[in-house]
Structure formats: structure tokens, C-alpha cells
Amino acid sequence: MPKVTVEGMGSFEVTPGKRLLSALLENGVDMLHRCGGNAKCTTCRVSFLRGEPTMRTEAELQRLTDKQEDLGLRLSCQISCEADMELRTLLRFSESGLDDPGPEPLPTIQPEPVWIKRE
Numbered sequence: 001m002p003k004v005t006v007e008g009m010g011s012f013e014v015t016p017g018k019r020l021l022s023a024l025l026e027n028g029v030d031m032l033h034r035c036g037g038n039a040k041c042t043t044c045r046v047s048f049l050r051g052e053p054t055m056r057t058e059a060e061l062q063r064l065t066d067k068q069e070d071l072g073l074r075l076s077c078q079i080s081c082e083a084d085m086e087l088r089t090l091l092r093f094s095e096s097g098l099d100d101p102g103p104e105p106l107p108t109i110q111p112e113p114v115w116i117k118r119e
């Protein structure tokens with residue numbers, strides 16, 4: 001089972017193929033997800049310390065700006081947990097001052113993923 005480690009929050013195991021955003025939410029990491037996990041808002045972004053997946057969805061590539069990509073940011077709603085990973089969260093609901101974190105995301109990656117390998 002892949003192990004997800006969140007800086008400052010600890011580790012948990014997830015079912016292989018689990019959507020990273022869902023894994024974080026189910027394990028008490030109060031990620032923002034203002035578009036409901038549809039690759040439209042970028043509030044679910046994370047940065048990887050280790051184990052960054054090389055596969056990206058076309059939707060993620062279209063949404064992130066060049067600057068965000070240069071900074072190594074990724075959208076947790078567009079990542080499938082296939083191996084151990086260590087990451088840092090960037091926008092948490094409890095620190096946002098917003099009234100709600102966003103609509104409940106579906107358990108599967110949306111929109112239907114078109115996978116692109118990017119080293």
C-alpha cells in the first residue's frame with residue numbers, strides 16, 4: 001500500500017490508485033478544493049518533497065501556469081496514489097478564512113483523465 005506523508009501531519013497508507021485529494025481529506029488534512037476536484041481552481045495544490053508522480057493529467061497541465069510548474073506545484077485532485085510520496089500542503093481550509101472548503105469531490109479523478117508522462 002502506498003504511504004502518503006504530509007509534512008507536519010504524519011503518514012497514512014492508502015489503497016493503490018486512490019485519488020490524492022480524497023486520501024488527504026479522508027485522513028484529516030483539510031485541503032481546499034474550491035472547484036470540487038475538477039482541475040479548475042488550483043486551491044488543492046501541493047508540492048512534493050519525495051516521490052512526485054511522473055504521470056500528469058492533461059487537465060492539470062492545462063491548468064497550472066508555467067510559474068506554478070517551475071515551483072514544482074501539483075494539483076492533488078489530479079494525482080493517483082501509486083507509490084510512496086511525501087508532500088507539503090499549501091492551502092488549508094482552516095487557514096483560509098473561507099466559509100467552506102469546496103464541494104465534495106468525486107472519488108475518481110475528474111475530468112476523465114488523459115495521462116501524459118512528464119519527467
Ligand code: FES
Binds near residue numbers: 032038043075078
Ligand atoms: S480542487 Fe480545484 S483544481 Fe483541484
